[in-house]
Amino acid sequence: MRLSLLLLLISWIPVVLAEPPAGAPKGIPVEVVNVEMAMVAEEVDTVGTLLPAESVIIRSEIAGRVTTIHFSEGQLVDKDKPLITLDSEEYKAQLEASNAEVKLSELNFERQKDLLSKNASSRQNFDEAQAKLSESRARQNLDQTRLEKTKIRAPFKGMLGLRNISNGAYIRAGDDLVSLMDVSSMKLDFRVPEKFISQLKIGQAVQMSVDAYFDKDFSGKIIALDSEVDEKTRTILLRAKVANEKNLLYPGMFARVSLMLEERRGALLIPEQAIVPQGQDSFVFKVVNDKVAMVKVKLGQRQTGTVEIQEGLRADDKVVVAGQMKLRDGAPVMAINSTESPQIKPIAAPKSSKPAKTDRGN
Numbered sequence: 174m175r176l177s178l179l180l181l182l183i184s185w186i187p188v189v190l191a192e193p194p195a196g197a198p199k200g201i202p203v204e205v206v207n208v209e210m211a212m213v214a215e216e217v218d219t220v221g222t223l224l225p226a227e228s229v230i231i232r233s234e235i236a237g238r239v240t241t242i243h244f245s246e247g248q249l250v251d252k253d254k255p256l257i258t259l260d261s262e263e264y265k266a267q268l269e270a271s272n273a274e275v276k277l278s279e280l281n282f283e284r285q286k287d288l289l290s291k292n293a294s295s296r297q298n299f300d301e302a303q304a305k306l307s308e309s310r311a312r313q314n315l316d317q318t319r320l321e322k323t324k325i326r327a328p329f330k331g332m333l334g335l336r337n338i339s340n341g342a343y344i345r346a347g348d349d350l351v352s353l354m355d356v357s358s359m360k361l362d363f364r365v366p367e368k369f370i371s372q373l374k375i376g377q378a379v380q381m382s383v384d385a386y387f388d389k390d391f392s393g394k395i396i397a398l399d400s401e402v403d404e405k406t407r408t409i410l411l412r413a414k415v416a417n418e419k420n421l422l423y424p425g426m427f428a429r430v431s432l433m434l435e436e437r438r439g440a441l442l443i444p445e446q447a448i449v450p451q452g453q454d455s456f457v458f459k460v461v462n463d464k465v466a467m468v469k470v471k472l473g474q475r476q477t478g479t480v481e482i483q484e485g486l487r488a489d490d491k492v493v494v495a496g497q498m499k500l501r502d503g504a505p506v507m508a509i510n511s512t513e514s515p516q517i518k519p520i521a522a523p524k525s526s527k528p529a530k531t532d533r534g535n
Contacts, residue, residue, distance in 0.1 A: 200505035203496035205460050206444060210488050213440040213474050213481050216431045221363025221381070223415070223426040225354035227329055231256060235322050236345045237263075239338055246335050250353075254327045257338070257350060261323040268320050271313035278306040331355040332420075359415045359422050361393055363430045364408035373398060378433040379413040383426050391415050391422065395432075440473065441482040447494045448472070448480060458493040458500050459486065460508070465493060467502040 237259030244256050285302040288294035334352035338344060361381060365373070379393040393415035402409050411432075415422065448470075449456045455472055458465040473481030486492070491508075493500065500506070 200463055200507040201496060201499050202509045203458075203460075203465075203493045203500070203506045204510045205491045205506075205508045206447070206494050208482065208486050208488055208490045208492060209442050210439050211442050212436060212438045213442070213476070214433060215435040215437065215474050216433050217365050217369055219363050219365055219430050219432070221361050221428045221430045223383075223422055223424055223428055224360040224362060225331075225356050225424045226358045226360060226414075227331065227355035228424070229328060229353050231325060231327075231350045231353055232347055233257070233259065233322070233325055233344050233350065234346055235259070235264075235319060237261075237323060237343070239340055239342045239344060242336065242338070242340055244333055244336075244351075246351075247333060249332050250327045250330065252327055252330045255324050256327055256333075257325040259323040259325070259344075261320055264316065264320040264323055268313070268316040271309065271316045274309040275306070275313050278302070278309040282306045325350070327353060329353070329355055330357075354424060356417055356420060356422070356424065359417050359424070360396075361413040361415050361428060361430065362410060363413070363428070363432075364403070364406065364410050365432060367402045367407050367409055369434065370402075370409060372434045373409075373411065379415070380431040380433070381413075381415060381428045383422065383428055385426070386421060389421075441486055441488060442476070442479045443482055443486070443492055444494050445475070445478055445480050447492045449497055457482075457486070458497055460491040460493065460506060463507070464503055464505050465500050467500075 239257060240260050241258040242256075243254070243258070244250060250256070282302040282305070285294055285299045289296065289299045331353045332355075334354070336351040337348075338350050344350070361379065373395070375395055375397070377395045379395060381391050381393065382389065383391075393413040395411055396414045397412040399410035399412075413430075443457065447457050449458065449467075454469055456467050456469050459468045468485050470485030471483045473483040475481070493506070496506075
């Protein structure tokens with residue numbers, strides 16, 4: 174009798190344990206979000222250096238003494254504006270002598286021409302007079318050019334640097350006098366890894382920032398690509414043009430560069446915390462009919478707090494973002510939050526602002 178009662182009690186135990194207490198959750202509590210569709214801006218982050226659009230060191234082509242300096246250091250000057258005048262007295266005297274020689278040669282040439290027409294002189298004398306006239310005129314042009322070079326002018330519109338001379342100084346041909354730079358726009362030189370070459374083209378958008386203006390971005394476009402890859406760094410040199418209307422940028426500045434490679438609309442995004450890494454693969458727990466399925470996914474671009482899913486999910490799928498440690502494939506779950514995903518926002522790249530960051534770089 175006692176044995177029968179004991180066996181009966183043992184048979185009831187699984188039934189009692191299998192029934193959850195009243196009010197207990199029907200699955201493991203988890204937080205879930207919807208897979209969102211948004212635009213992803215794929216870009217590469219690197220660093221670069223600013224260069225002037227045009228740059229030259231002003232040098233004199235002739236020797237002489239400085240008589241007048243027509244500019245102030247740091248001044249913005251127009252093309253052909255006189256910058257430096259050298260003592261021109263010696264060159265004026267040489268030009269006057271050349272002018273006199275030309276007049277004499279012209280008279281002698283006319284005389285020989287008249288005599289030849291009357292057969293009173295030889296053809297050789299005429300040819301010599303003609304050659305002498307050409308030679309004197311060439312010397313006159315040379316002296317005129319030298320005289321004009323005593324006034325040094327700006328070859329283009331730009332900003333002058335610090336001068337290396339003073340009034341009264343004697344300069345030799347080739348001496349550095351002052352730098353002139355066109356800073357109305359800037360060249361931005363930077364390098365990117367060779368793996369991005371297939372995605373590079375003239376006209377691509379570039380965003381850059383400098384330490385001097387930490388809260389301001391500058392926009393530009395690629396204008397040239399180098400013809401070869403650096404075999405040591407395996408990078409290619411790119412050059413962009415950046416507007417500098419307010420003259421905020423200076424040559425030599427260090428720049429942080431973001432190069433826009435591609436904009437993809439309709440990309441699938443989920444929070445980073447939904448990813449469950451296992452070895453070299455990545456998985457997520459997708460919620461289907463109040464149960465989870467462990468799904469392998471292919472990751473794309475990483476944004477701040479979010480990651481793009483290229484394979485494995487569809488729009489409006491639900492994924493677990495908190496509570497994964499307790500889960501296994503096929504486990505029942507109960508969402509304890511809304512299926513909306515306020516933490517995921519469409520990631521756009523407005524033209525007037527810096528595109529969203531990615532994890533691709535050099």
